[in-house]
Amino acid sequence: xxxxxxxxxxxxxxxxxxxxxxxxxxxxxxxxxxxxxxxxxxxxxxxxxxxxxxxxxxxxxxxxxxxxxxxxxxxxxxxxxxxxxxxxxxxxxxxxxxxxxxxxxxxxxxxxxxxxxxxxxxxxxxxxxxxxxxxxxxxxxxxxxxxxxxxxxxxxxxxxxxxxxxxxxxxxxxxxxxxxxxxxxxxxxxxxxxxxxxxxxxxxxxxxxxxxxxxxxxxxxxxxxxxxxxxxxxxxxxxxxxxxxxxxxxxxxxxxxxxxxxxxxxxxxxxxxxxxxxxxxxxxxxxxxxxxxxxxxxxxxxxxxxxxxxxxxxxxxxxxxxxxxxxxxxxxxxxxxxxxxxxxxxxxxxxxxxxxxxxxxxxxxxxxxxxxxxxxxxxxxxxxxxxxxxxxxxxxxxxxxxxxxxxxxxxxxxxxxxxxxxxxxxxxxxxxxxxxxxxxxxxxxxxxxxxxxxxxxxxxxxxxxxxxxxxxxxxxxxxxxxxxxxxxxxxxxxxxxxxxxxxxxxxxxxxxxxxxxxxxxxxxxxxxxxxxxxxxxxxxxxxxxxxxxxxxxxxxxxxxxxxxxxxxxxxxxxxxxxxxxxxxxxxxxxxxxxxxxxxxxxxxxxxxxxxxxxxxxxxxxxxxxxxxxxxxxxxxxxxxxxxxxxxxxxxxxxxxxxxxxxxxxxxxxxxxxxxxxxxxxxxxxxxxxxxxxxxxxxxxxxxxxxxxxxxxxxxxxxxxxxxxxxxx
Amino acid sequence: xxxxxxxxxxxxxxxxxxxxxxxxxxxxxxxxxxxxxxxxxxxxxxxxxxxxxxxxxxxxxxxxxxxxxxxxxxxxxxxxxxxxxxxxxxxxxxxxxxxxxxxxxxxxxxxxxxxxxxxx
Numbered sequence: 001x002x003x004x005x006x007x008x009x010x011x012x013x014x015x016x017x018x019x020x021x022x023x024x025x026x027x028x029x030x031x032x033x034x035x036x037x038x039x040x041x042x043x044x045x046x047x048x049x050x051x052x053x054x055x056x057x058x059x060x061x062x063x064x065x066x067x068x069x070x071x072x073x074x075x076x077x078x079x080x081x082x083x084x085x086x087x088x089x090x091x092x093x094x095x096x097x098x099x100x101x102x103x104x105x106x107x108x109x110x111x112x113x114x115x116x117x118x119x120x121x122x123x124x125x126x127x128x129x130x131x132x133x134x135x136x137x138x139x140x141x142x143x144x145x146x147x148x149x150x151x152x153x154x155x156x157x158x159x160x161x162x163x164x165x166x167x168x169x170x171x172x173x174x175x176x177x178x179x180x181x182x183x184x185x186x187x188x189x190x191x192x193x194x195x196x197x198x199x200x201x202x203x204x205x206x207x208x209x210x211x212x213x214x215x216x217x218x219x220x221x222x223x224x225x226x227x228x229x230x231x232x233x234x235x236x237x238x239x240x241x242x243x244x245x246x247x248x249x250x251x252x253x254x255x256x257x258x259x260x261x262x263x264x265x266x267x268x269x270x271x272x273x274x275x276x277x278x279x280x281x282x283x284x285x286x287x288x289x290x291x292x293x294x295x296x297x298x299x300x301x302x303x304x305x306x307x308x309x310x311x312x313x314x315x316x317x318x319x320x321x322x323x324x325x326x327x328x329x330x331x332x333x334x335x336x337x338x339x340x341x342x343x344x345x346x347x348x349x350x351x352x353x354x355x356x357x358x359x360x361x362x363x364x365x366x367x368x369x370x371x372x373x374x375x376x377x378x379x380x381x382x383x384x385x386x387x388x389x390x391x392x393x394x395x396x397x398x399x400x401x402x403x404x405x406x407x408x409x410x411x412x413x414x415x416x417x418x419x420x421x422x423x424x425x426x427x428x429x430x431x432x433x434x435x436x437x438x439x440x441x442x443x444x445x446x447x448x449x450x451x452x453x454x455x456x457x458x459x460x461x462x463x464x465x466x467x468x469x470x471x472x473x474x475x476x477x478x479x480x481x482x483x484x485x486x487x488x489x490x491x492x493x494x495x496x497x498x499x500x501x502x503x504x505x506x507x508x509x510x511x512x513x514x515x516x517x518x519x520x521x522x523x524x525x526x527x528x529x530x531x532x533x534x535x536x537x538x539x540x541x542x543x544x545x546x547x548x549x550x551x552x553x554x555x556x557x558x559x560x561x562x563x564x565x566x567x568x569x570x571x572x573x574x575x576x577x578x579x580x581x582x583x584x585x586x587x588x589x590x591x592x593x594x595x596x597x598x599x600x601x602x603x604x605x606x607x608x609x610x611x612x613x614x615x616x617x618x619x620x621x622x623x624x625x626x627x628x629x630x631x632x633x634x635x636x637x638x639x640x641x642x643x644x645x646x647x648x649x650x651x652x653x654x655x656x657x658x659x660x661x662x663x664x665x666x667x668x669x670x671x672x673x674x675x676x677x678x679x680x681x682x683x684x685x686x687x688x689x690x691x692x693x694x695x696x697x698x699x700x701x702x703x704x705x706x707x708x709x710x711x712x713x714x715x716x717x718x719x720x721x722x723x724x725x726x727x728x
Numbered sequence: 729x730x731x732x733x734x735x736x737x738x739x740x741x742x743x744x745x746x747x748x749x750x751x752x753x754x755x756x757x758x759x760x761x762x763x764x765x766x767x768x769x770x771x772x773x774x775x776x777x778x779x780x781x782x783x784x785x786x787x788x789x790x791x792x793x794x795x796x797x798x799x800x801x802x803x804x805x806x807x808x809x810x811x812x813x814x815x816x817x818x819x820x821x822x823x824x825x826x827x828x829x830x831x832x833x834x835x836x837x838x839x840x841x842x843x844x845x846x847x848x
Contacts, residue, residue, distance in 0.1 A: 217831040218810065221818035225829075228822060249815060276828055276842050 007107060010055055012350065014100045017044045017051075018093060019419050025089050026422045032081030041089075042071040048096065057109040060099045066121040067092055073125060088120045090423065179282050182207030182240075182256035191238050191258070195286070198260045203234075206265050208272070208283030209256040216277040220249040226278065227257075229271045234261025253279075258286060353449055356410050363399070363406050364599060364693040368712050370399045371690070375714030400691060403599050411446035411595075414492055414501070417456040418443050421463055425488065428467045435485040436471055438463070442492035447499050451573050451593055455501070458566040462503040462589050463488060465563065470507035470587060480584065482506065498617065499595060504588040510581040512538045539579050543567040574708070576674075576725065600694060602711075602721065603670065604687035608657025611719040613692050613711055614681070618672045618724035622686070625667045639669065639680055646671065649727045650682045654706060660684050672724040679728040694721060732758030733843070734776040736767040736793070737809065738785040742832075746780055746809075749836045755843060764788025768796045771804070778846055779806045780839075781826075783817050791821055798825040805846050809834075 021044045027037045045067040052060035067089065073079045095114045102110040185207065187195070195205045208230075212222050223246045230236055236243075238258040241251045261268060265283055272281040370392075377392050418440055425438040447455070471477075471486035478484065489504040516530040519541050525533070545564045570577050574594050581587035594600075594617070602613035603622075623641065630637050630648060637648040648669070652659040661684050669680040692711040697704075708723040733755055735746050743760050750757055758776035761767040765788045771779065779797065783790035790808060797804050808821045808829040818829045828842045 218815050218818055218829065220815045221810075221822060221829055224819045224822050247815075247819060274845065276838075276845055 007055075007103070009350075010051060011100060011104050014048060014051060014096075014103075017048050018097055018100065019416070020044050021048075021093055021096075022423055023419055025086060025093065026426070028081055028089075029083070029086045029426075035075070038071060038075050042068060042075060045071060052099075052109075057099065057103065059109050059113055060096065063092060063095060063099075063114055063117065063121075066118055070121055070124050079124065085124055088117065088124065090427075092117050092121070179209060179211075179280070180207070180284065181209040181254060182258065182283065182286075185238060185240050185256055185258060187238065187258065194237055195258065195260065199287070203260045203262055204265070205237075205286045206259045206261065206268060206283050207256065207286045208259060208268065208281060209254055210272055210281045211254045211279045213277045213279045214253070218249075219251070219253075220247050222275065222277055223247075223251070223255060225275045226272050226281075229275055230257065230259055230261075230268065233263045233268055233271065234259045259283075351409075353410075356406070356449075359406055360410070363403050367399050367403065367599060367691055367693055368714075370395055371692075371712075371714035372716065373714070403691070407448070407595070407599075410449050412449050412452050413444045413446050414452055414455070414499075415443040417452055417459065418490060418492075421460070421490065424460065425463065425467060428464065432468060434467070434471055434473060436467055436488060437485050438488045438490065440490045440492075445492040445494055445499055445501075447593060448595065454569065454573055455591070455593070458569045458591070459490070459501065459503065461563070461566045462591075463490065465589075466503060466505035466507065466587075470505040470509075472508050476508075494595070495592075499593045501591045501593070502588055503591075504586065506586040509583040509585055509587050510539055510542070510579070511583055515539065515541055539581065542579070543577070599691060602690055602692050604690045604719070605651075605670070605683040606685035606687065607651045607655060607659075607683050609660055609684075610657070611687065611713065611717065612651075612683075613690065613719050613721045614670065614672075614724050615721070616689065618674065620671045620673045620678070623669045623671060623680070625669050625680075627664055627667060630667070641671065641680075644678060646678045646680045648680045648682055651722075651727075652682070652684070654727065670724075672728060674725050674728040677728055679724075681724065681727055692719075692721070732756035732774070732776050732778075733847075734758050734761065734767065734770055734774065734779045736761045736764070736779060736785070736790070737782040738762050742782070742809075745834065746839065749834070749839050750843065753840055755847065764790060764793030764796075767793045768800070771797050772800060775801070777805065778843065779804065780809055780830075780843075781806050782809045783814055783821070784811070791817060791824070794821050794824050794826060807842050807846070 021041060024037050024041045024044065027034065028041065031037065045064045049061055049064035049068055052058075052064060070079070070085070070089075074081060079085075092114075095112070095117055098112070099109045102108065199205055210223070210226055212219055216222050227236060227239075227243070227246075236257050236259055239246065240256050245251060246255055259268065265285070269281050269283060272278060373392055373395065377389060421440065422438050425436060428434075429436050466488045467486075471488070472480070472482075474484055477486065487506045489502070491502045491504070493500055512535050515538050516525070516533065519525045519538075520527055520530055524541065524544065530538075543563050543566075567577050570591055570593070576592050578590040578592070579587060580590070601616040603616050603619055605612050605614060623639075625639055630639055632638070633645070637650070638645050639648060640646075648667075650659075667682050668684070668686060669682055672679050672681055692713075694709045695711055697707065697710055705726050706722055707720050708726075709721045710718050711721060713719050733750055735743050735750075735757060737743050737746070740762075743762075747757050747760070758774045759770045761770045763785045767779070767781065768788070770776075781790045781794060781797075785793075788796075794806055794808070797806060802825070804825070806821075806826045808818055808826045809832060810818050810829055811832045818826075821829070827846055830838050830842050
């Protein structure tokens with residue numbers, strides 16, 4: 001089988017299953033008895049087994065098969081969940097991840113048989129003499145995934161027979177009868193009278209069930225060939241599933257028809273069997289059976305034709321079981337009927353991120369173009385007509401919502417990144433021999449996909465840092481009266497135009513004096529500098545390259561690579577990191593990331609005759625301050641505002657340009673906030689709010705502390721974007 | 729009716745694979761064509777007993793070629809060669825008059841089974 005075209009979807013799906021397994025095995029360790037968890041693990045392993053088998057990845061198939069076996073025994077209560085088992089399962093998970101990543105790189109699963117794991121799994125099984133391997137492979141399947149598993153024709157009808165015992169009455173040979181699925185076709189009034197008329201005219205009415213081979217590809221076309229073969233001799237009055245469903249390949253392996261023909265049944269059957277890849281075809285006259293069956297057909301008239309069709313139901317059951325059967329302890333009649341032969345509609349599409357990027361670029365261009373229209377309207381037409389302005393405003397609202405929609409499309413929950421953390425903490429806990437627990441909230445917080453892809457490593461660094469350096473050993477914790485198990489928290493939430501992710505622990509906190517001592521020892525600062533340093537400045541030392549306060553180098557937090565990498569990574573995403581700490585009580589690392597990187601709402605201002613954009617997100621209020629209210633504290637200009645002392649930053653001074661305002665004119669002050677610090681940014685003039693597209697400054701202009709980028713204005717001018725955070 | 733099988737595929741590799749399968753099992757190959765246009769021309773010239781017709785081809789695709797062949801000879805025996813996911817096109821070609829279909833990548837057994845059903 002040529003599997004290349006399925007590879008991408010296989011990898012995507014396999015990863016989803018692995019993530020799910022990871023979460024569920026974590027849950028299992030908490031509660032080894034929870035049937036939902038056990039079922040979910042069983043189902044994920046089962047799906048993985050099926051998928052990898054189809055793709056021809058034999059090793060992966062074997063491993064998942066053995067995992068499935070263990071779980072079927074757990075579910076049947078034959079073996080109990082133990083810590084040892086969870087360890088083995090995690091190792092299996094790692095091995096599966098390796099297979100998948102190898103497949104992703106080389107399209108092959110590699111040569112590693114993971115025999116030790118297979119053996120470990122089998123040991124788990126054999127721990128109990130009652131656990132027979134063969135039995136375990138089959139029995140549990142029936143309990144929960146029956147509909148999906150029943151692949152053979154007879155299996156299917158047995159299943160349906162169970163659901164609808166009334167329809168399957170008085171059959172003396174159940175085996176044979178099971179194949180005659182057409183007997184369960186409900187014949188509607190219209191068809192019934194057509195059949196009766198035809199029979200009166202001497203035609204035969206046959207019911208026929210056709211089974212295609214397992215290996216058959218393009219079943220719909222195969223079925224179509226069968227229909228054509230039948231129609232050369234007669235007329236198909238009814239088909240189950242419907243012809244449309246068959247053409248759309250919404251059937252499993254068989255379909256049934258009612259045919260009106262002059263020809264004998266044998267000829268019809270042999271013509272059908274003459275079509276390639278047809279496994280079997282069985283049929284009989286629909287009136288040939290016992291009286292009871294005849295009545296059955298007559299009774300059936302009351303029901304609508306295709307809704308209760310067995311074939312359709314089987315197909316629906318298969319679909320339903322693929323996705324949702326795990327929730328339903330008894331899939332079957334009700335579920336099958338609800339699905340009504342239509343496959344569960346897939347409501348999502350996978351889109352290449354590059355396509356979204358190009359969409360985003362187009363939206364950016366549209367916004368620039370809209371901005372130029374706005375400026376044309378303001379200048380050349382001189383106010384323009386009312387209608388023109390109205391349209392411009394409308395265009396503005398449309399581009400803004402378009403931007404928001406595209407942005408939303410690009411947003412994914414950070415869940416995909418954080419789900420692996422509980423497992424990591426568990427492993428760390430064992431490795432470091434410290435008891436700890438990770439609590440996470442806000443996993444559904446959404447961020448731009450590109451940002452989500454990047455924050456995994458920084459967050460992992462911070463968590464490891466907390467586990468290794470933050471949390472104290474059990475003895476120290478006991479001495480300090482803290483609970484024996486250390487707590488690490490990961491909280492994510494949206495805050496205005498930012499997403500905030502906090503990594504918090506109840507450990508030792510940062511020992512500022514130790515940091516200073518270390519810095520002096522490393523020759524980064526002198527003793528005098530150290531004495532003059534505020535606590536905050538000292539903590540900032542941690543973010544310098546190759547700085548680690550851990551007395552011992554462990555292989556967990558590495559050798560001082562970490563916090564500086566975290567910081568530069570976050571800053572490359574236009575975010576920032578803040579640390580709050582209290583010695584002996586713990587520390588909090590706060591990461592603040594912008595929701596989007598490309599288009600932002602800004603306040604356009606004029607300083608020294610030039611236009612600048614400042615992100616609106618960082619501006620709290622805008623104040624008019626008379627010059628005589630400016631006070632000087634320690635040589636710095638400050639203002640008092642609603643009880644706060646706020647330092648003033650004169651942009652003319654920072655940018656080294658001349659203010660155009662008279663020295664005694666009132667000051668226009670933008671109050672900006674960063675963390676819990678404020679600053680008043682003094683500008684010459686304000687133009688207004690504007691949505692702008694951030695363009696990078698290019699590599700040739702050295703990094704400026706104040707300028708975070710540039711943008712193209714409506715009239716084609718370029719305006720620089722000021723980074724308010726850098727001014728504070 | 730003429731003799732042999734006409735193999736139509738735009739990929740020389742595929743034509744070679746099919747030719748090998750047929751010749752190794754005692755079937756005669758009447759000719760090859762690399763697109764629909766050529767297929768129709770060769771069909772008219774050689775009147776082969778059977779055509780193995782690829783669907784996706786440049787110049788003229790298999791469906792269009794099938795239409796012309798069926799118009800020229802309503803008793804023509806054509807087996808469509810399709811890829812997975814071309815279900816609709818296969819059904820369309822069966823409506824036009826194709827006798828059977830095989831799905832790429834080919835399994836020799838399946839190719840032979842289809843050919844045997846038609847040629848005996």
